[in-house]
Amino acid sequence: MSENTLKMKKQRNYVNMEVNPCKMCMPMGASLALKGFKRTMNIIHGSQGCSTYIRRHMAAHFNEPIDIASSSLSEEGTVYGGAKNLKIGISNLVDMYQPEIVGVLTTCLAETIGEDIKSIVKQVRESGDYSEVDLIPISTPGYGGSEAEGYYLAIKDILKYYTHKMVRMHDLEHHVTPRYEGNHINIIVSNATCEDIREIKRLVGLMGVEAFILPDISDALDAPYQSTYNKLSDEGVSRDDIYKAFAARATIELGDLIHESYSPAVYLKEVYDIDAYHMPLPIGIHHTDRFIETIASIYHMEIPKEIQKERGRLLDAMIDSHKHSAEGKIALFGDMDLVYSMTSLCMENGMKVKVAATGSMNSRFYDRMNLLLGRYRETGVILQDTDFETIHKEIVKEDVNLMVGHSDGKFIWEKEGIDFIRVGFPVHDHIGAQRKLYFGYKGSSRLLDDMVNLLLDQKHSGYRQRMYNAFYQPNTKKEDSVS
Amino acid sequence: MRNVQASNQTVIANQREAHIVVNEKQQHQEIVCDTHSVSGVVSQRACVYCGARVVLNPITDAAHIVHGPIGCASYTWDIRGSLSSGSERYRMSFSTDLREQDIIFGGEKKLIGAIDEIVENEHPEVIFIYSTCVVGVIGDDVVAIAKKAEEKYNIRVIPVNSSGFSGSKKDGYKAACRAILSLMGPRDEIMNDGPIPHSLNYLGDFNLAGEAWIIRNYLETIGLKLISVFTGDSSSKSLKDAKQASLNVVQCAGSMTFLARQMKEQYDIPFEHVRFVGIEDTIRSLRKIVYSIGTSEHVERFEALIEEKSKEYIPQVEAVKERLIGKKVAIYVGGGFKAISLIEQFADLGIETVLIGTQTGTKEEYESLKALTKEGTVILDDTNPTELEYFMKQTKADILVGGVKERPLAYKMGVAFIDHNHERKHPLAGFEGALNFALEVDKTVNSPVWNLIKGGK
Numbered sequence: 001m002s003e004n005t006l007k008m009k010k011q012r013n014y015v016n017m018e019v020n021p022c023k024m025c026m027p028m029g030a031s032l033a034l035k036g037f038k039r040t041m042n043i044i045h046g047s048q049g050c051s052t053y054i055r056r057h058m059a060a061h062f063n064e065p066i067d068i069a070s071s072s073l074s075e076e077g078t079v080y081g082g083a084k085n086l087k088i089g090i091s092n093l094v095d096m097y098q099p100e101i102v103g104v105l106t107t108c109l110a111e112t113i114g115e116d117i118k119s120i121v122k123q124v125r126e127s128g129d130y131s132e133v134d135l136i137p138i139s140t141p142g143y144g145g146s147e148a149e150g151y152y153l154a155i156k157d158i159l160k161y162y163t164h165k166m167v168r169m170h171d172l173e174h175h176v177t178p179r180y181e182g183n184h185i186n187i188i189v190s191n192a193t194c195e196d197i198r199e200i201k202r203l204v205g206l207m208g209v210e211a212f213i214l215p216d217i218s219d220a221l222d223a224p225y226q227s228t229y230n231k232l233s234d235e236g237v238s239r240d241d242i243y244k245a246f247a248a249r250a251t252i253e254l255g256d257l258i259h260e261s262y263s264p265a266v267y268l269k270e271v272y273d274i275d276a277y278h279m280p281l282p283i284g285i286h287h288t289d290r291f292i293e294t295i296a297s298i299y300h301m302e303i304p305k306e307i308q309k310e311r312g313r314l315l316d317a318m319i320d321s322h323k324h325s326a327e328g329k330i331a332l333f334g335d336m337d338l339v340y341s342m343t344s345l346c347m348e349n350g351m352k353v354k355v356a357a358t359g360s361m362n363s364r365f366y367d368r369m370n371l372l373l374g375r376y377r378e379t380g381v382i383l384q385d386t387d388f389e390t391i392h393k394e395i396v397k398e399d400v401n402l403m404v405g406h407s408d409g410k411f412i413w414e415k416e417g418i419d420f421i422r423v424g425f426p427v428h429d430h431i432g433a434q435r436k437l438y439f440g441y442k443g444s445s446r447l448l449d450d451m452v453n454l455l456l457d458q459k460h461s462g463y464r465q466r467m468y469n470a471f472y473q474p475n476t477k478k479e480d481s482v483s
Numbered sequence: 484m485r486n487v488q489a490s491n492q493t494v495i496a497n498q499r500e501a502h503i504v505v506n507e508k509q510q511h512q513e514i515v516c517d518t519h520s521v522s523g524v525v526s527q528r529a530c531v532y533c534g535a536r537v538v539l540n541p542i543t544d545a546a547h548i549v550h551g552p553i554g555c556a557s558y559t560w561d562i563r564g565s566l567s568s569g570s571e572r573y574r575m576s577f578s579t580d581l582r583e584q585d586i587i588f589g590g591e592k593k594l595i596g597a598i599d600e601i602v603e604n605e606h607p608e609v610i611f612i613y614s615t616c617v618v619g620v621i622g623d624d625v626v627a628i629a630k631k632a633e634e635k636y637n638i639r640v641i642p643v644n645s646s647g648f649s650g651s652k653k654d655g656y657k658a659a660c661r662a663i664l665s666l667m668g669p670r671d672e673i674m675n676d677g678p679i680p681h682s683l684n685y686l687g688d689f690n691l692a693g694e695a696w697i698i699r700n701y702l703e704t705i706g707l708k709l710i711s712v713f714t715g716d717s718s719s720k721s722l723k724d725a726k727q728a729s730l731n732v733v734q735c736a737g738s739m740t741f742l743a744r745q746m747k748e749q750y751d752i753p754f755e756h757v758r759f760v761g762i763e764d765t766i767r768s769l770r771k772i773v774y775s776i777g778t779s780e781h782v783e784r785f786e787a788l789i790e791e792k793s794k795e796y797i798p799q800v801e802a803v804k805e806r807l808i809g810k811k812v813a814i815y816v817g818g819g820f821k822a823i824s825l826i827e828q829f830a831d832l833g834i835e836t837v838l839i840g841t842q843t844g845t846k847e848e849y850e851s852l853k854a855l856t857k858e859g860t861v862i863l864d865d866t867n868p869t870e871l872e873y874f875m876k877q878t879k880a881d882i883l884v885g886g887v888k889e890r891p892l893a894y895k896m897g898v899a900f901i902d903h904n905h906e907r908k909h910p911l912a913g914f915e916g917a918l919n920f921a922l923e924v925d926k927t928v929n930s931p932v933w934n935l936i937k938g939g940k
Binding site: 014015016017018019020021023024025027028043046047048049050051052053054055056057059060062063064065066067068069070071072073074075077078085086088089090091092093095096097098107108109111112113141142143144146223225227229231359389408411428 | 491492493494496498519520521522523524525526527528529530531532533548551552553554555556557558559560561562574575576577578579580581582583585586593594596597599600601604615616617619620621647648649650651868869872886887888890891892894895896897936
């Protein structure tokens with residue numbers, strides 16, 4: 001048993017509790033994904049609080065209005081069933097927002113009382129009142145997983161919905177034939193900031209490749225100021241475009257730790273036989289190489305000069321800072337794919353990853369992290385299904401000097417005063433999370449610079465006093481001799 | 484309010500019409516409020532659990548266990564700005580993190596284990612167990628578990644009946660008040676000597692950014708004894724001692740009037756309403772207290788205090804006021820108390836309220852809102868972003884007051900914004916707060932950024 005395996009044994013200090021949670025719930029993830037679709041609203045079937053909490057977190061992170069409806073289940077709805085509430089809710093929502101897509105999500109409450117949203121949605125659809133709206137039921141019990149599972153599941157269920165719709169429209173029985181054969185690729189993104197998505201578009205543009213990115217929050221959740229406010233965004237993936245996903249040449253799924261059963265790429269492979277390329281988020285030189293090289297190989301092309309130059313610049317930046325990087329004792333926490341890719345960036349720069357933690361439960365995370373650390377002959381504390389109480393103690397024990405993760409790490413930052421870069425979701429105590437760039441060679445070098453600069457500040461601040469205290473000795477003998 | 488439509492989109496859903504009133508002084512107008520939110524219209528309200536958590540969480544030395552799935556705990560962890568002079572335990576988020584298995588087989592075992600672990604590691608004197616939606620459905624017997632734990636450990640373990648769906652946020656306040664009453668317990672020997680002279684409790688301040696400390700300073704300068712704040716910077720001990728007070732003063736009426744009534748009934752403590760928001764109200768409230776439980780000596784000290792503070796702060800506020808006169812404000816906040824005090828605070832700065840609304844206001848509070856505002860003012864109960872946007876445009880508001888969810892709406896509309904939420908990092912109470920408030924209004928409404936979006940330079 002390796003040291004890592006030993007360290008892996010206990011994920012949380014408390015057995016029966018999560019103390020200071022490092023994860024959120026499925027409806028949150030699904031809500032995030034839905035924001036990447038054009039003229040899309042969602043209604044959360046449950047008590048009023050669920051939608052409000054999710055809205056509050058997203059509004060604080062993106063600094064954008066986040067409108068999400070709730071079926072506002074009451075005691076009566078809980079006892080006698082909430083179908084009536086949900087139907088009224090859908091009707092109000094459609095009248096007020098005139099969306100093209102409505103995601104109908106469940107909650108802990110709805111699932112526990114056994115609400116059958118599929119059949120409720122079917123009844124609404126069959127009533128013919130809202131035939132122009134695509135009502136998509138997505139089952140997201142809060143206790144069923146973390147936000148990561150909810151995110152991928154929402155994308156997958158949307159793809160499923162449009163598959164069925166296409167089958168219905170074309171009267172296809174068993175075999176689904178793509179409407180057209182495209183030369184484009186699908187790119188399923190997760191953990192991407194709005195700027196990250198714009199960067200992916202730029203990179204594939206440089207390669208002359210047409211990419212169908214989904215979901216695409218880049219304009220919806222980082223909307224320019226306009227003289228008239230439009231409460232339902234016209235940006236994002238439009239429902240007419242979704243069919244493109246079924247006719248792509250290949251699918252690249254960014255983030256490869258999620259279980260297959262949630263994976264949109266796996267779904268597209270199974271149903272449409274579209275080649276699936278699962279890979280980590282393009283953060284760090286290795287992972288960005290893999291992303292760029294995969295696209296190049298799909299199209300049998302050379303990597304464009306401009307991108308090679310960007311890679312060269314990142315390499316140059318890594319060399320410039322390598323000695324400083326080596327002083328990093330890093331803690332990473334948050335989404336599992338994000339932590340995994342940031343670990344790779346740290347390791348390739350010679351930083352020590354002391355603590356890497358996710359609140360999601362996924363043993364793949366541990367195995368892959370272990371392999372990654374092993375490749376550099378390093379060990380670190382790897383935690384999955386963990387909480388911040390545990391992460392906090394490990395960070396102190398491991399003498400970490402830089403933390404990277406979402407804002408809930410602020411509690412540790414406040415108590416320990418360890419430098420802290422906010423990356424991930426949610427970021428509610430800093431501004432601008434939506435326009436940060438982490439993906440690609442450019443994003444990687446920015447993140448690296450930010451990390452290294454904090455390490456440099458640590459070295460420079462108090463440097464004179466430290467050296468003085470350590471080495472300066474007053475020449476006492478001389479004084480003695482004078483007296 | 485019928486048939487308001489922007490293009491062919493509904494602005495006001497049918498079931499919402501009765502929740503909206505345009506102030507007509509000559510008319511008797513009834514607003515429908517205090518009802519369950521309308522489904523699908525994007526209400527800004529939270530849930531019962533949230534209400535209970537807001538009120539109880541500032542009790543600093545208590546261990547607060549959220550019995551439910553992780554979301555409920557995750558979204559409410561340490562997002563409030565309540566400060567403590569003692570224990571930091573209240574900032575820890577303990578949750579049983581119920582999973583699928585627990586939903587099927589019940590969460591009781593986990594909860595019992597959780598209590599054992601907290602007692603072993605934290606040794607709290609009191610544990611609050613918040614029930615969330617699913618707990619109400621899967622039938623965990625939280626009351627029995629709490630009772631057993633009290634016997635086993637000889638501490639207080641108090642269930643908070645706060646299943647999210649079982650009402651509105653206000654029902655959560657009530658659940659919290661019941662939990663506090665349970666903590667204080669029946670009349671006992673500490674009450675034998677009668678109430679402590681010149682002593683009081685201060686109900687309905689959560690010590691955001693040290694607000695309760697500001698008020699405590701005033702009271703102590705005057706020579707009065709503040710036994711406990713409910714619940715900002717309180718402890719299980721201070722709350723138990725609160726039974727000895729001569730007077731309860733209530734600020735946040737929505738959350739605490741119920742408790743004040745109960746304390747009057749059970750412990751014979753009379754109560755008065757106060758408001759430490761804005762300079763005038765602060766002086767008025769202190770005067771009320773001093774004349775109620777003080778002596779002539781206290782009155783003298785009170786006069787000296789307000790003279791000194793007025794000298795220091797009024798000129799500063801007046802200097803800012805010059806830059807604000809004539810602006811219009813839209814206000815959408817949680818409770819009626821906050822709404823009423825904000826109207827007056829803005830009026831003090833020469834700013835007229837053109838839209839006012841609350842999530843959980845009562846009929847009486849809406850009457851006050853009507854009385855305090857001009858003809859034509861839009862009054863909204865449990866509103867939503869669509870209505871807010873429509874009426875802000877219609878009333879040409881320059882400023883919106885609200886919470887985190889409303890802020891980006893204001894900014895997208897090119898409107899200034901005042902944060903009136905539990906996360907703010909600056910106190911708005913007393914003289915100090917009145918100045919902060921004026922400065923905040925000035926910072927936002929007079930920012931050069933608005934010139935840019937209006938096409939200026």
